[in-house]
Amino acid sequence: MYVLEGIWIALQQVWAHKLKSAFTLIGVIIGITFLIAVITVVEGMNRYVQEDFAGSLFGINTFTVVRRSQISTGSETEERRRRQARNPNLTLHDVDVISAAVPEAWRLAYNSDRGFDEVSYKERRRRNVRLIGGSDGYEALQGWDVEIGRGLTPLDQRRGLKVVVIGSEIADRLFPDVDPVGKQIRIGAHRFNVVGVWESQGGMFGVIRDASILMPFSVYRQTFARNPSEVDEISVKMRSMEEMEAAQIAVEGAMRTDRELRPGQENDFWLQTSSELLDTWDKIVKILFAAIPGLVSISLVVGGIVIMNIMLLSVAGRIQEIGIRKAVGARRRDILIQFLSESATLSVVGAGIGIVFGIGIGKGVEAFTPMPASVPVWGIAVALTLGILVGVGSGLYPAYRAAKQDPIVALRSE
Amino acid sequence: MNGEQGMQTNGNEVIIETHNLKKLYQMGSETIHALAGVDMQIRRNEYIAIMGPSGSGKSTLMNLIGCLDTPTEGEYVLNGTPVQGLDDDELARIRNREIGFVFQTFNLLPRASALHNVELPLIYAGVSSKVRQEKAKNALARVDLADRTHHKPNELSGGQRQRVAIARALVNDPSIVLADEPTGNLDSKTSEEIMSVFDELHSEGQTIIMVTHEHDIVGHAERVVTLRDGLIESHDARADGLL
Numbered sequence: 001m002y003v004l005e006g007i008w009i010a011l012q013q014v015w016a017h018k019l020k021s022a023f024t025l026i027g028v029i030i031g032i033t034f035l036i037a038v039i040t041v042v043e044g045m046n047r048y049v050q051e052d053f054a055g056s057l058f059g060i061n062t063f064t065v066v067r068r069s070q071i072s073t074g075s076e077t078e079e080r081r082r083r084q085a086r087n088p089n090l091t092l093h094d095v096d097v098i099s100a101a102v103p104e105a106w107r108l109a110y111n112s113d114r115g116f117d118e119v120s121y122k123e124r125r126r127r128n129v130r131l132i133g134g135s136d137g138y139e140a141l142q143g144w145d146v147e148i149g150r151g152l153t154p155l156d157q158r159r160g161l162k163v164v165v166i167g168s169e170i171a172d173r174l175f176p177d178v179d180p181v182g183k184q185i186r187i188g189a190h191r192f193n194v195v196g197v198w199e200s201q202g203g204m205f206g207v208i209r210d211a212s213i214l215m216p217f218s219v220y221r222q223t224f225a226r227n228p229s230e231v232d233e234i235s236v237k238m239r240s241m242e243e244m245e246a247a248q249i250a251v252e253g254a255m256r257t258d259r260e261l262r263p264g265q266e267n268d269f270w271l272q273t274s275s276e277l278l279d280t281w282d283k284i285v286k287i288l289f290a291a292i293p294g295l296v297s298i299s300l301v302v303g304g305i306v307i308m309n310i311m312l313l314s315v316a317g318r319i320q321e322i323g324i325r326k327a328v329g330a331r332r333r334d335i336l337i338q339f340l341s342e343s344a345t346l347s348v349v350g351a352g353i354g355i356v357f358g359i360g361i362g363k364g365v366e367a368f369t370p371m372p373a374s375v376p377v378w379g380i381a382v383a384l385t386l387g388i389l390v391g392v393g394s395g396l397y398p399a400y401r402a403a404k405q406d407p408i409v410a411l412r413s414e
Numbered sequence: 415m416n417g418e419q420g421m422q423t424n425g426n427e428v429i430i431e432t433h434n435l436k437k438l439y440q441m442g443s444e445t446i447h448a449l450a451g452v453d454m455q456i457r458r459n460e461y462i463a464i465m466g467p468s469g470s471g472k473s474t475l476m477n478l479i480g481c482l483d484t485p486t487e488g489e490y491v492l493n494g495t496p497v498q499g500l501d502d503d504e505l506a507r508i509r510n511r512e513i514g515f516v517f518q519t520f521n522l523l524p525r526a527s528a529l530h531n532v533e534l535p536l537i538y539a540g541v542s543s544k545v546r547q548e549k550a551k552n553a554l555a556r557v558d559l560a561d562r563t564h565h566k567p568n569e570l571s572g573g574q575r576q577r578v579a580i581a582r583a584l585v586n587d588p589s590i591v592l593a594d595e596p597t598g599n600l601d602s603k604t605s606e607e608i609m610s611v612f613d614e615l616h617s618e619g620q621t622i623i624m625v626t627h628e629h630d631i632v633g634h635a636e637r638v639v640t641l642r643d644g645l646i647e648s649h650d651a652r653a654d655g656l657l
Contacts, residue, residue: 327482327515411482
């Protein structure tokens with residue numbers, strides 16, 4: 001009953017002194033806001049990476065052969081990085097080796113790509129795009145669909161036509177109010193006919209498709225490749241996970257044989273899969289979640305000290321009340337519980353405000369950046385539990401001071 | 415109102431009994447005998463005034479009788495329970511069940527309504543909310559404040575506040591009502607009003623112990639105990655001459 005009373009008194013105080021309460025609770029509010037904002041954004045990214053990103057970037061049951069690992073996990077040694085830097089380039093010969101190794105591949109495609117400064121249509125420009133030279137079937141392997149016009153055809157590939165399919169961001173920029181299909185854009189010194197526009201991918205990693213320009217591999221090789229014999233990525237898509245694992249082994253073996261690597265010698269190429277990326281992401285998430293407690297606990301400790309101070313003031317100002325309560329029969333623990341409930345309530349109010357702010361920040365991030373947000377129930381539970389713990393922890397000493405008041409002295413105080 | 419209980423005044427059981435009650439304080443090297451050995455008996459339904467100049471020990475006696483403090487020496491039996499040597503929580507329990515305090519400065523919770531103030535002892539007695547409200551309303555009705563249940567102390571007059579305090583003292587059906595200068599902060603007309611409330615309670619069978627130095631007030635009591643230098647100077651029987 002005095003628990004309810006403590007809660008009620010705390011809520012009345014918060015309501016009656018809104019500004020003072022805001023200052024009192026600022027530490028807890030900041031701590032919990034930060035906690036919830038980070039959890040919200042990381043969870044959102046997590047979900048996104050697992051559900052959309054891995055699939056859309058690498059495709060399901062797909063693996064890619066590259067010259068060297070593109071994902072830095074931080075765990076590899078400098079020496080290994082240097083050794084990988086000496087790996088030979090992939091070439092069209094490697095494409096032949098791989099396609100011979102997995103004749104049962106559902107799709108097999110290769111590509112090279114590079115960043116490019118600027119593309120333009122008449123007076124309109126778009127900076128920082130990615131040029132991709134893709135072999136026949138590249139879009140199908142990637143699972144990219146066109147929204148307007150058409151994709152590249154085997155004929156475009158064979159004849160080496162200067163045609164491109166552009167990403168939605170580029171289309172929006174260069175062709176705000178005309179149909180891009182059939183128009184000619186300039187990429188450096190070259191002119192290309194736009195035959196289609198990719199469906200917008202959106203999301204944080206959507207830039208990869210939405211700011212890309214795809215052209216036939218042979219055209220890319222002649223016009224933009226820094227090294228014409230080079231192929232950046234060779235991708236193989238299988239029908240199932242098991243098939244993919246078998247195919248990876250077959251490809252690895254064929255490549256080693258072709259490059260005459262001795263047993264025990266390390267691969268001088270790299271196999272990349274979406275699971276490798278997911279592992280890396282998991283590591284990042286673990287590091288983030290390991291860092292949160294430290295940062296959050298600093299502000300919660302500060303918040304707890306402020307609450308303790310306020311509670312000490314509150315006790316000092318209510319000595320007579322404590323005397324009255326004791327005179328009519330309150331035991332020590334009754335007083336203790338009342339003040340603990342009061343400080344716990346204060347702190348939980350702070351945590352509640354922090355949760356609302358944190359979700360607000362998460363949603364703000366989602367609205368104004370490509371990063372997604374997702375609020376897990378466990379995050380809110382953790383925040384509320386922390387709120388109660390901070391409240392009880394910081395209320396202990398003041399409540400103890402209140403509980404041990406001598407009723408005679410307390411009654412006499414004004 | 416002067417019903418069956420009033421008829422039984424004579425020969426009523428002893429409700430308070432002290433024997434050689436002492437309270438000593440150490441002030442530096444000096445020992446102060448706030449109470450130097452008090453023997454007294456109070457029977458159920460007695461109306462007693464405790465008098466004495468300041469420093470006579472009447473506040474100390476009041477605190478001991480009210481179980482707010484424990485004696486340094488001696489015995490105190492309240493309603494059959496030896497009180498000396500009880501710990502804080504046991505004392506709190508006795509205060510809750512056996513004693514109703516009325517203070518000079520009313521001592522109401524300023525932010526709480528009259529009803530909530532009266533409910534307070536019942537909260538600590540663990541009475542359910544429904545019964546609590548009913549009992550508290552009845553107690554307020556006994557002091558003619560049935561229409562002021564939701565007023566805060568600052569919305570009530572001094573006399574009304576003291577009546578809320580009396581209702582709070584009565585709500586747990588205590589063995590004794592212990593009033594410490596209950597009219598000290600009231601004008602004479604309101605004082606009369608409050609004293610008549612006590613008279614009425616007494617006539618209904620309530621045991622009342624009142625600490626005061628006002629002679630008008632003393633006139634309401636049946637018996638006056640005068641303290642001086644920590645000792646009882648006189649038992650002055652009034653009314654029906656119990657001593």
